[in-house]
Amino acid sequence: MTARRPCPPAPGPLEDYAARFDDLFFSLAQRRGFREYLTGLLAPRERNKTITCLAGAEPVAGAGTPGVQRLQFFLSESPWEAEQINDRRLELLREQSATAPHEGGVIVIDDSGDRKDGTATANVGRQWLGRLGKTDNGIVTVTTVWTDGRVYYPLHAHPYTPAHHFDRGRSDPAFRTKPQLSAALAARGKKAGFGCRAVVADCAYSVSDTWYLALREAGLAYVVALKPHRGTWARADQPHTPIEAAHALTWRDARRPGDWTPVERHFRDGHTETWWAADARLGGYGPDSSCRLVVATTDPARLPPKATWYLATNLPHPDAPHAATGPHPPADLAEIIRLYGLRPWIEQSYKQIKDELGWADFQVRSDRAIRRHQTLVNCAFSFCWDQWFAPPGPLDSTAPDPCPDEGPERGTNRTPPTPTALLAQGIAFGSRMAHPRHHPEPMVAILDGQRPALRTPGPDRRSHHRTPS
Template structure:
């Protein structure tokens, strides 16, 4: 489907920007602070490649970055309330009962030791152990589009074991006082986001995530909630079957190695930037279980536990996924669900390259959450514009900004 014209897209851009500013305005007790927050959002959406305080201040016409910095650090407002605004705003356009709730993490490279949560730790963003913060994010992915709807900053043990360090970074006292210094694993942060989404009646049918999040607590919570999952598994994880014609009691790798050629299907996990993302897939059903065993409300519904295997066409590299799906769910459907994880990777790249997700200059707990939540709002606005402009042919933020600049220049050249 052809995208909307540039003129229509610009109108959508302007009306959407007014809308999101109106929604976040009640978070601030003073109009001047709200205006500074609006200018901050303008800066994130602006054409400057680096979204630093000085760059945003220059775009806003401020003499320095102090107002921008105050929004993230000194002013009193609730970043979690903004997170909920972002979620509700995104769902107005993207909501779908068949949506997939995708969880993943990304790294924020840092210098020094003062930024909240910073530590030498592995991040896929750099592909190595390096000095960074780690954020765990939830992305809502439906047939309409995708947007971030939740986030948490991961605090490693080197932080949660040091209460003075936590206090200096303005981590809330109630978190400092918790058992283990408030330490929460990445799966625990993901589970909290899943539970928030379920409590808020966010419509989705599956959760997709990589091996970090394929743990028992998440699996059991989703079974009780009547949600399916496609979660990464390790090659040496052991899988057992029962009540199936072929008995299985082996590691994921051993199961894959014994599969006949007829068990593999070449399927698309969805469209990417370079076309269909084709892999070879195999699916092994392990057991059929009654949903009522986990939640009485699911009485009579049968769910299938399985092992999904993906094999790269080029080099035969294998990836494994533990699955939980309504009985009769096809391998084609499961491959598509797993493929939805691509959306969050695309979202990280776009949010960092276009909206300054990793350009946060604050060191505090609140600063990180506020900056990230404002970026999420900007991203959700762009996702909404894309849908209302009729599909993926909608110009990117960079192209729209370039067009706006060009149009703004035309009257001046005519006057000369």
């Protein structure tokens, strides 16, 4: 067998990570393209991370340069399998003790909607985009994320294809709704070895009966939010909505809570809050049935909309008759609140990091190229965790202080600071930025020495960047 030609190495610690994927590529051009694409995604953002940006070329005018065309071919035409790359990425996460999944975590179902113009791009349609908070033309991708409150990372992603792309619309056999896609992805995550206590989702998924059935067939528990005013069948003298069921619970005050139980919630910044939780009865929901309705709030008397959860779960009540024989271990109120409390947590950083890595910056039209771009972004995301848990390197006394005391000479600095990415080997462990003096060969410095873009946007153009949602 002919020996492989050596590939130009990626900067700094990225080479060690990229080399673990080399056996999945069967040409030097593919291995080089993989390294160049990840390097561009991980570099500090100066403009949208289109292929010209990743290749260090000028927008529009530089689209025909060899470096840009090489990356374009790698993303759109080169014969490599994105699913194999994603499977290897998940394998590396399972092997590392700091990121290995366990049964105490959750699989969070999320969807990411991004604005896209035109109609020729695959999966584009006029649909609800959560990022914008309105219906607009764009692409929605259903994703699954594994988290235990300490680490979080994407598992799988599948773009949703609107019905008008199919010959028979919603009745076409190939059409899949977002709840159907999400249930299939959650089952796939479990099959890939990412066990969890429950699948967690917001109220957008609680209206689909097929979603519940698919999770049940996959043997997955769930904790899903319900819309407070969504009605259900019940006798005339009984509650008909989750909020009515919550109001039917007895409450006087904190010393005489009635049906409510105090639950202590712990947050990452160290502070705690006392919430109140209770099992309510609504139609077929109840503590002794196969599906429970759990209400959690900061104020049982007023049930403030922004601090009250109405949750449906098939995790049995500890005192339920079927608790010992059911497919899932029982869960008390505190555990139900903990599990659902992991879902909104990813909204505070997961989407922002995806934005920084260029999740929605692709300028390709085919479904295969879009999926490949998303897979490569997820690889860059996982590389950051790989370096976060790496042991720190020796102290470099020549590196500048990342937090100088001096401020601007006068007034405020109108130019936003360059975002910092986790690019250097040996990121310091803890909730703080890595100090550059701990890294004798900072990756950012190496990236700066490679082909820069011929023109970068000034302060007046940076204001047009998409803001994280």
